[in-house]
Amino acid sequence: MMRRTGRLVLRRWREEDLEALVAIHGDPEVMRFIGDGSVRTGEQTADALAFMEREWDERGFGMFAVELCETGELAGWTGLTIPGFLPELLPAVEIGWRLGRRFWGRGIATEAAGEALRFGFTEAGLERIVSVCHVDNHASARVMTKLGMRQERETVVPANGRPVRVMAITRGEFDAVHGG
Template sequence: MTEIRTPRLVLRRWLDDDLVPLSEIHADPVVMRHIDDGRPRSAEQTAEDIEGWEEEWDEEGFGMFAVELLGSGELAGAVGLSVAEAPAEVAGQVAITWRLGRAFWGQGYASEAAHAALEFALQDRGLDRVVAVLRTGDSASAAVVDKLGMEVEGVASHPVHGHELTIFGLDLTQYQF
């Protein structure tokens, strides 16, 4: 089982017990406002998300990690990698993404988890490039990509919902371990 430990977090594969706390995170409209269509997700949709993430782990050797607080074992959210399907500008590239419950915002957990996932992508999986696609105006996530050293590469429109997206990228040659 793939597991990464940081000073405060454990990034790990998904367990059955993660469905309820992740469903609670996905049910929060404030958490979900910058993700996909911006609407909360049901428990059934969350179960489908986890199933898809686990399938990607099996097929690609990477995927979304469950983010657990090291001290309490509480599920804080998800961070990890996926092969981007859209927008067309990054389709087929590996993208890093995250979502944490509101109770875990403002404590540096997203940056800590994303940094660990990026190192995993570049060092353990040998990827030479990672992108991030953010809804334009998502200043909290923009701060995370800035801390990762990712640079703006362009803008695009969401192919289904039409909102503007900002594309960031990072090549291994740019990354400071």
């Protein structure tokens, strides 16, 4: 499974991606709005990578590794998952992204997530996709808005009590914004 945009390759994971992903997950600035805000260990990141690959095999969708076409560097990930951490949304499919800090501010998250949404609506056959971010994560909220998502609600994650914003987009809304 691979998709391309102007600057990016969205692809399945490779063993050699683990080192770069460990660095991303070990950066406190990257992780401050994720879960309880703590960094991930190498073992936790390896477990997360294995989970992301299992989702592809079990569901036919998952998280893409995001690679820069120009350099082949792993910038991070984007893709689709089930937001089990927020049971009130279920059943639902969530789009998310996480990039290494040096890739921020370049439109990469929007470009990658836009392609992942396209995949979700065309190839995975989804009718609605949500996205969830901490209420203070203004950068992710801007990406969601650029993607054409609309705010549905604010709520709290049961496991850690952190406030989050839930945004959503339907296939019809995506087609209207992105020329389906």
